[in-house]
Amino acid sequence: MNKMTSSSEPKNVLIVGVGGQGVILVSKILATLCQQQGFQVKQSEVHGMAKRGGGVFSHVRFGESVWSPTIPKGGADILVALEWAEALRWVNFLKPNDGTFISDTQHIVPPFACLSRKRSAEVGYSRETPDEILAHINDGYAMDATGIARELGNDRAANTVLLGVLSTALEFQADDWRNVISSFVPPKTIDINMKAFDQGRDWALKVKDSPDDAARHLRSEHAVPTVPTKAPYDAHDFVHLDINPAWCKSCDICVKMCPERCLQLDENLKAILSAPDRCTGCRICEWLCPDLAITVYRTPEAAAACA
Amino acid sequence: MNTKNNTATAPSASAEVKPLMGNEAIAQGAWEAGVRVAVAYPGTPSTEILEAVNKYPKEDIHAQWSTNEKVALDVAIGGSFQGVRSLAVMKHVGLNVASDALMSQTYIGVNGGLVIVVCDDPGIHSSQNEQDTRLFARFAMVPVLEPSDAQEALDFTKVAFDISEQFDTPVILRSTTRLSHTRSPVALGERVDVPPRPFNENPQKNVMLPTHARVRHAALLEREDAVADYFETSALTKVERGDTKIGVITTSMSYSYVKEVLPDASILKLAGSYPLPQKTIRDFAASVDRVIVVEELEPVIENQLKVWDIKVEGKAFFSRMGEQSSESVRDGFVKAGVLPDEGKGADIIDLDPTVRPPVLCPGCPHTSTYLSVRQTEARVCGDIGCYTLAAVKPLQAIDTCVSMDRASPMRSACPKPEPKPSRLSRPLAIPRSCMRDCRR
The missing domain is CATH 3.40.920.10 (Pyruvate-ferredoxin oxidoreductase, PFOR, domain III)
Structure with missing residues (x-):
């Protein structure tokens, strides 16, 4: 003991x-x-x-x-x-x-x-x-x-x-x-x-x-840097949206619910990030997508890792 | 101090000791008590009990979910009539649904032991209200046991079946969110084999007609006295002799908070709050200078003692709402002048925490349903479950939520169309039957 x-x-x-x-x-x-x-x-x-x-x-x-x-x-x-x-x-x-x-x-x-x-x-x-x-x-x-x-x-x-x-x-x-x-x-x-x-x-x-x-x-050697908190900032430095076109069924939910209106359906009716400068990385699209087709990465390292 | 009570956290050394959640301990207790039928309707914080029961051998216990709490109790009552020990499990609001069966069954009593586990939710972690089941026990004149940790949850469950059969009564075992979801070491025992009793051929007792019920009501009042007498001498009623300036009368989780903040006080720990052992309480009250009752939610014990003209204090210092904690119990004793006011420590850092409301799971298919419903601009009668989250941002798709399965009937009270309705005047119901909670 x-x-x-x-x-x-x-x-x-x-x-x-x-x-x-x-x-x-x-x-x-x-x-x-x-x-x-x-x-x-x-x-x-x-x-x-x-x-x-x-x-x-x-x-x-x-x-x-x-x-x-x-x-x-x-x-x-x-x-x-x-x-x-x-x-x-x-x-x-x-x-x-x-x-x-x-x-x-x-x-x-x-x-x-x-x-x-x-x-x-x-x-x-x-x-x-x-x-x-x-x-x-x-x-x-x-x-x-x-x-x-x-x-x-x-x-x-x-x-x-x-x-x-x-x-x-x-x-x-x-x-x-x-x-x-x-x-x-x-x-x-x-x-x-x-x-x-x-x-x-x-x-x-x-x-x-x-x-x-x-x-x-x-003590904070491996810490993740804090993302700027004023939106919209230079989002493409910090936010990366991974949209899997194979899983997207064109339901339009992410497009309609995005508070910044930065998503669209492309000519194949697949969701794309059409206005990355407006994206704040708020993750509503990721959360709402019924097919789990969207993942939001919100750090430069993570964004680089999956770019 | 009475040492025998230190078993609260110290199981015997010989038995296998395992950390169990309160809910798992109740299931283990039911299995050890020889229960053969266990029935439930799920709901936080009670859900894990039947899930745990279901892990025991099928030949030992028949476990089943029912369509609602009343049906669950009905099935358990059927088991009792057939002479086997039976368990019904629900959360506090479930007892409202099952109360129709309970209020008559209490007149009938039992054949095989019948225990109803009801889990209250002080603090409303995951419910629509904060009602206190102990009031229901008194209303139905059904004895209620209130364990204070996982070991007691197991032990009290077993005792509940003995009381049920000895006194011919259903028994309520009342848990709370904190007890149900706290894991602590529990000494496991063996299952006792309780052979089924033959059907009790006694229509005067089994069939509630006015002539029968009048006789049974008298039996109920006698039963109340008999069970109270039992608690006078039961090992579940414990007196811990300590400082005689303060005597605390308490039960359930409140006991552990009292032990934490007033380790030296004299304590009368009751098995439950109905029926109460009057003589033991009077003797205890007479042995100390001042008596304080500590109980979570309603002053059930306190009020009864006041009716008996025993000088006690309680809710003057402790809130009638919210979940208790060692902090709130300490604050109560400070208010009562029992403990010094040491003030609140300063925060390490002054911060605004990030708001993180619960949301429907990523990809939840209900989301699409709600978005479609929203487009109709109808008033929407919602129902109970995780999907009640549609009331808040960003879905904001339901307008009402009252109680379970109420959406469809509410919808049928359709008002006349207004000249220019802002939302469709005919309401749309989202009945529970088409919105299943994925945890079920």
């Missing part, structure tokens, strides 16, 4: 993200590991909206005895965020002075982020950069976990990258983490998940070992 048992106060870990990202899987992995290590655990979540693109959160509390299943504001020892805006929504749940902040800097922009047709209308997405946020936090880590996972071959392993970072904030053995993760992920993805875990863990250890000045720089 490790030394955390010496404290009678439970440890509070808050895990947040967007529906479909794997918030519940991450919390199940953590809760199972804690139980294996001999702790009492309560893990609490709210279902129902999870598949609807809404915010999802899960409280994990473990210790010698745990009563309330939820973490009060200002009471979280660790915040693990699978998405940047969700990290900011919950950052004030951290203990003000000694909370650990771990976040993916990928943006999942809500479908209604920009409904205003006015020039220079603001896009409803957090403007704070990782560096600005980390400046307020003693122990913070912001990284493009999704990008790292994508390079490994499966961007769904992003949450395992974050588990690697989390593993350095708790005192369980790395191999115990690896065993529990392997028992939860699909067997075919164990290799990628092990690599993802090690990358997150190694990076966090490197940050911890660095002298203060270097560490400050390293």
Whole structure:
């Protein structure tokens, strides 16, 4: 049993993200590991909206005895965020002075982020950069976990990258983490998940070992830059629409519902982005398309990757 | 302090211990209790119970979804008449639909044990209202058990069947969203084999005619006293002796919040809020200087104690609405002068969070339906499910949503055409039958 048992106060870990990202899987992995290590655990979540693109959160509390299943504001020892805006929504749940902040800097922009047709209308997405946020936090880590996972071959392993970072904030053995993760992920993805875990863990250890000045720089080393938030901006630098003509059935929904009127049907009646300069990357077309033919990428790297 | 109660989070070492959601623990409890028929209509936060029941061997439990909650209860009642332990599961608003069956079945009682699991949704995470099922239990004169964690969810489910058969009554096991969706370690047990009872040849009890019902109503009142007596000595009613300045009477999830913020108080933890063990409560109240009742939503316990002229406080400090938490319970005790006001800590960063409303899934086919409907410019009577999201941006395609399956009848109340209607004056219904929630 490790030394955390010496404290009678439970440890509070808050895990947040967007529906479909794997918030519940991450919390199940953590809760199972804690139980294996001999702790009492309560893990609490709210279902129902999870598949609807809404915010999802899960409280994990473990210790010698745990009563309330939820973490009060200002009471979280660790915040693990699978998405940047969700990290900011919950950052004030951290203990003000000694909370650990771990976040993916990928943006999942809500479908209604920009409904205003006015020039220079603001896009409803957090403007704070990782560096600005980390400046307020003693122990913070912001990284493009999704990008790292994508390079490994499966961007769904992003949450395992974050588990690697989390593993350095708790005192369980790395191999115990690896065993529990392997028992939860699909067997075919164990290799990628092990690599993802090690990358997150190694990076966090490197940050911890660095002298203060270097560490400050390293803490957001892999962060995704924040996209300009005034619309319309030079969108083609930041937004790329991937429209699969084979799946488009000319239903016209995206064309009719685009708040910027930047989509059209071409001569073959396939949807195209006819006015890229007006596109704000608001993702309404992606969300509405009944045939999942449209994917919106909203970062320069992602845009370059699929160009 | 009474140590036997520390089992709340500490299952015995010998049994297999597994982390289970409250809902999964209820399913395990039903299986262990020898239930043979389990029926439900789905709805957050209750849905996972029948899904979990369905994982047990088919020869142990027959599990089925019904077309609505009343039919679910009817099927379970059929199982009870046939002498097997039967379970009906629904969310709080589902009990409204099933109440017709419940209000008569409570007169009839049971043959095989009959337990109705009802999951309330304090805080309205995913419902159309915040009603408190404990009021319904009192209304129907059906005992209600209110577990406070997953282990108790399992244990109370088993006890519920014993109470049901011992006292010839349906029993309501009341969960809440927080209990249903919190995972904690649970000690698993073995299934007991409960052989089917023969049909009870007793028309005076099985057939509710006026002459029979009058007799049964009297039996109901006797039953209320008998179950209250049972709770006086039941292990489910627990007294934890602590600081005698404050005595807290509580139940369900509220208990865990009280333990979190007032670990040293004297606590009377009740099995549920109906019927109440009056003598135990009086003795407890007399043993402390001040009695505070902590319960989520309505003052069900508090009001009864006031009728009995027991000096208690409660909703003066704790809200009648919303989900409780350790924070809100702490705030209540601060208001009561029990805890010092330590003020709220300052935020780390002052931020406007990104608005992220839930939306229909990417590619949801209902989207196209709604867009077509919108073009007709008709008034649209919507219905309950994820597609109620069509009420908000960007679809904005439905105008009303009241309760389940109500769209079609509402539509039939068609007003006379106006001279120049801005929207078609004949309303269009989107009945539930043509809008299936993809989670089902």
